[in-house]
Amino acid sequence: MSKTIAKAIHKVASKTRATNLSKVLLVAACTLGFAVSATAAPEKAATQNATITKSSPVFLGDGGDYPFSEAVRVGDTLYMSGQIGFKDGKLVKGGVKAEAKQALDNINSTLLKYGYQKSDVVKCMVMLTDMDDFNDFNKVYKAELAKPYPVRSAFGVAELAAGASVEIECMAAK
Template sequence: MSTHTKTLTSTLSSVLLASACALTMTMSATAAPAAAPIAVSKTAPIFYGDGGKYPFSDAVRVGDTLYMSGQIGFKDGKLVKGGIKTETKQALDNIQAVLLQYGYKKSNIIKCSAMLTDMDDFSDFNKVYQTELAKPYPVRSAFGVAELAAGASVEIECIAAK
């Protein structure tokens, strides 16, 4: 091989090597970053119960917080008799059962919402509520509503946290 050919080959090799390096650097700079591994959230919702024949879950846990569906005074598939006091007691017993089923207790309740069909029953409702829950009481909202499922007088919905 002549000196001229060796020089030309060496020059071409250097140019090709430099071009390949430049192309690689350009591709690296413009390429999409590698996909990060998918993080599994420790607070993804966990749905409990199927609501039976109704389209809702009994409760949903997100992290250490349990969000419960509202409870009325149902026992053995029918509304208890006896009015607001009896219904309130049964609704709170039902809440207790849901809490225990999913590893919580009444002292874990942090928020309740109460719906009453007659706000004149508010005092009687409070008497039962006060005997069933202990201080410090959860924060609470109470609403007067026109009607509740199954002709109930009261429905109570709670959130519990550990």
């Protein structure tokens, strides 16, 4: 009789372990399912509203004798090399106002060349060899660009290429 009782107890214990194991596995599977759903749901919603694309850089133009590209396009964003007041291979005369005007004209030419316009400019970085020229630069900048103005940084620097007083670097996006 003790063998029969032992077998019965073993059978009940095995069934209980199997049931408990099944419950644990079921809870674990549900928890994992909820965790996956919770992290997947926002991602799914985000991709329904926005198209995510990865775009390789496209290097445009060249710096002629200099080791840089005129611009690089990544997706719909155009990153342009800095421009100084060069026209016909020479720095224009007339100081910071004339140089700023020519640099902005050069930027506009680059924009147009690659299918952009001034209103697509989102960021500019300005380098001035004399921060006392800041107000004169701003007068030209305001005359050449329209509101809403791009975000901008201005830096005082010791020297610029070709003896320029100002250099402007911009980014544009469509």
